Amino acid sequence: MPSLHSKKSIVWIQGITCNGDTHSFFNYPQMKNFAKNFEIIYHPLFITKYDLETILKSKDSYDYLIVEGSFTRVKKYINRRGHSFEEIIDNLSKKAQYIICAGSCASYGGIFMARDIKNISGALYSGEKMEGYWDKNKKVINIPGCPLHPKWLVDTLFALKQNKTVLLDEFLRPKEIYSYFVHHGCLRNEYFEWKIDTKNFGEKEGCLFYEQGCRGPMTHTNCNKILWNEVSSKTRAGSPCLGCTEPDFPRDNIYETKKHMSLPATPAGVSKRAYYSVTGIAKSFKIDRLEKKLI
């Protein structure tokens, strides 16, 4: 059995992508520690130990295949040095112990799926439906996000390296990360409780849920727990959560709260009856402190 201290090998490939997940990953603050534990033996964007041709020809197995970008079998969409995506993924996926779908595109199809919904998808999912590139593949773990947070990827890799059981939710996301909601840890929660809207993007005050399209109460992940670049998050900066870790991302009119008769969608798992009742009562009170500017 390999030592826990030995490096694990990673092959990183790209489907239809904007490179956003790679860029996000490179912002991982403890990269030196990551490099002590993992070796990226192939990545299309920087010089690695092996090139694509060598990796494809090799019969050696490796630990983790990280896939960034949407999946497709259409040859004209992706050509990597004469190889189609199908050729690359079918070859490399068989030699990997785990397949990590990095970002929403690889997980569920993402934004590129809108271009050709029949031929572009995630590994196992097309949006919320299990109609992805593969019918089944037990090696797949989804780490959605647009982009993914580097810590989500690295924490999952470390858990696998340490032979920990990575529990997954119904959309194959690690529960350790995606059991939370963006709402958890949001600094605007007091405004949410009293149903006080923000007036504009970038304001310190007010909740972004009622007018600005914030999906924090129904979006699974821990952005407001671990923060981005260790300092902030969308909602902390005054921009709504766009729900990018959910299979239905991206939705239409993302900066607008869809309402029926002024009534927004309810937070995940909360009945309409309970939510409307509490909302109506909360709105009956005027809390002067919360109506004022913080500074």
Added chain:
Amino acid sequence: MDKKLKKTELILEKSLVLFSKKGFYSTTIPDIAKAMDMSVGNLYNYFSSKEELARSVIKYSSDILGAKIRVINEKNIDTKQKIYEIVKLYFTMAVEQPEHLEFFLRVYLSNKEIFKDGCEGMVCVAAFVTELMIFFEKGVRRKELRNQNFFSAFGLFMGYLGGFVFLNGEGILDDKLKNYIDDVSENIYRALKV
């Protein structure tokens, strides 16, 4: 049911009838105690003041009306039929249990000074208003009602019904209230539909 809870409910029921008939200020705690066949002192064990009692009565009445609308909301019928059922319910209650609507119109809405602390906004009528939220939201979601501001629709619906019950109470209508159910329902539906 717990004995004290049952007694509390009886007090609310008697108070609802007395308040709606005589008004808030003309109804006294001794009147209510007498109707309950209990001492004034004992009544204060249940409610600390007449104002607190009135606030509890509106919550009690709203809960009853809300529960009845909930039954309609949960029926597998279209929005037009639900409008008919809500109008029918409202007008039937106005005749058979007039104390509920009388209290709402003539005590709750007419004496806001009693309710301003403890019954702010929809605090005491949440059960009733919530059911109408559920009704409107589902109607829009099913593309049967036009998507608009909640209060524009709520005001049209309940203002119309309240006005009609008021006219009935004043003896102005030229027909029985139940004979207006069809026309009133149709008017509400036409005003709110897509």
